[in-house]
Amino acid sequence: MVLGMTNRRVLISGAGVAGPALAFWLCRHGFTPTVVERAPEPRDGGYAVDFRGASLRVLDRMGLLAQVEAAATRMGEVTYVDGDDRPLAVTPASFQSGELEILRGDLTRILFDATKDDVEYVFGDAITGILDHRDGVTVTFERGEPREFDLVVGADGLHSAVRSLVFGDESWYRRDLGYYVSICTVPNHLGLDHAGRFHNEPNRTAGVYSARDNAEAKALFWFGADSLDYDHRDVGQQRRIVEEKFAGVGWETAELLSAMREAPDFYFDSASQIVLDTYSRGRVALVGDAAYCASPLSGMGTSLAIVGAYVLAGELAAGDHVSAFRAYESEMRGFVDACQKLAQGNGKWFVPPTRGWIRLRNLNYKLLPYLPWRKVIEELPLKAGNAITLKEYAGAPA
Numbered sequence: 001m002v003l004g005m006t007n008r009r010v011l012i013s014g015a016g017v018a019g020p021a022l023a024f025w026l027c028r029h030g031f032t033p034t035v036v037e038r039a040p041e042p043r044d045g046g047y048a049v050d051f052r053g054a055s056l057r058v059l060d061r062m063g064l065l066a067q068v069e070a071a072a073t074r075m076g077e078v079t080y081v082d083g084d085d086r087p088l089a090v091t092p093a094s095f096q097s098g099e100l101e102i103l104r105g106d107l108t109r110i111l112f113d114a115t116k117d118d119v120e121y122v123f124g125d126a127i128t129g130i131l132d133h134r135d136g137v138t139v140t141f142e143r144g145e146p147r148e149f150d151l152v153v154g155a156d157g158l159h160s161a162v163r164s165l166v167f168g169d170e171s172w173y174r175r176d177l178g179y180y181v182s183i184c185t186v187p188n189h190l191g192l193d194h195a196g197r198f199h200n201e202p203n204r205t206a207g208v209y210s211a212r213d214n215a216e217a218k219a220l221f222w223f224g225a226d227s228l229d230y231d232h233r234d235v236g237q238q239r240r241i242v243e244e245k246f247a248g249v250g251w252e253t254a255e256l257l258s259a260m261r262e263a264p265d266f267y268f269d270s271a272s273q274i275v276l277d278t279y280s281r282g283r284v285a286l287v288g289d290a291a292y293c294a295s296p297l298s299g300m301g302t303s304l305a306i307v308g309a310y311v312l313a314g315e316l317a318a319g320d321h322v323s324a325f326r327a328y329e330s331e332m333r334g335f336v337d338a339c340q341k342l343a344q345g346n347g348k349w350f351v352p353p354t355r356g357w358i359r360l361r362n363l364n365y366k367l368l369p370y371l372p373w374r375k376v377i378e379e380l381p382l383k384a385g386n387a388i389t390l391k392e393y394a395g396a397p398a
Helices: 018-028 053-063 065-070 093-097 104-115 161-166 235-245 255-264 301-316 319-340 345-348 355-370 374-385
Strands: 007-013 032-037 046-049 078-081 087-091 100-105 119-122 126-131 136-141 148-150 151-154 174-186 196-201 204-211 216-224 267-274 284-286
Touching: 007 018, 007 136, 018 032, 018 053, 018 104, 018 301, 046 053, 046 301, 053 065, 053 104, 053 301, 065 100, 065 104, 087 355, 100 104, 126 161, 136 151, 136 267, 151 161, 161 284, 174 235, 174 255, 174 345, 204 255, 216 235, 216 255, 235 255, 267 355, 284 319, 301 319, 319 374, 345 355
Parallel strands: 007 032, 007 151, 032 119, 078 196, 151 284
Antiparallel strands: 046 100, 078 087, 126 136, 136 148, 174 216, 174 267, 196 204, 204 216
16 A cells, blocks of 8 residues: 555445456555445446557556456457348458457456455445535445445446436536447357358448357447437337337348347447546546446447556555546546547448448448558557556556
8 A cells, every 4th residue: 555545445336347447456556445336246248348559558467468368259350241141341350359359248257356355346236325525425325324435436337327416417428429329149140250240221230240259149239310318227118219220121130139129138328428527526536438438439438447447546546536536637638538539430430321321331341451541540549549658556567
């Protein structure tokens, strides 16, 4: 523990990626973190997530890089097909998977296993109130008794309850990009071998890619739409939205929709970003998607969460929370801006709005191997992933 370090009792809301990663580093620095999670256990399922640049170096410093590599998806090419499953265009693995890709559920389990012996986890509960006072924070819960902490960190995603309680209504900070996505686990009925097949109709993308060494697959449904009014906790309503949007779409879509109805890990949400002037207020801070969601269209959300957790814990270990939160924001701001910028304009390439756009996208992918600027295009995400110089904090291995 760093001499003079204060605010040792830290409550973290969210046991996804950012929360356990922050708890890992806080323990390393001598803090006493508690993680509260609404779900009854670590969440499985979810889409494949990427690591690039600085986030890989953080994984290495955590001693978890080898475990993540062992669970990597090792995805290859993705083929875009017409309604009769005839190939139209192919994208290389680097376009989809970053430098290292893993299923979100597998990553969550690795982070939980790395922290469960040293961190208090409270599953099946959620924060309902936060009272920030001079000497600490009083927190109330849906089920548990009120408790006192020195600091509270919201690592609870795009729809962060901590952010709503302390910063205000989500609509003030959420920027919708005009797309929605649904992902779930389905049988690998196409027999895909570390590969994916996607089909486009105007403003809609249906696809499937193999997962966990081809033992299963992930179905995905993307569509363009103005802001929809729905309950982000009502799974039944969300399934109906996907059914309606993809009714009549050809290819394998009907089969994927049928499997979606039974999927145990159905996910649905908007492609949105969170843009805040500050990542903290008083004794409360935000990390990961709660603070700076970049949207799935950026491919950088997990990198932001892993790096943000490392930086926040390191700065807190240096002393008082006021200067630590200020330094955390200073270190992260440029990185956040670079990662969020990647999502701008991506939607039309992944979810083309018209048949003309579909033909243009496919032609570009066909010509890509012969274009002189292909290397520049492929390196843009890596450049964003390295848009931060990681400090070497005391107590954290370099």
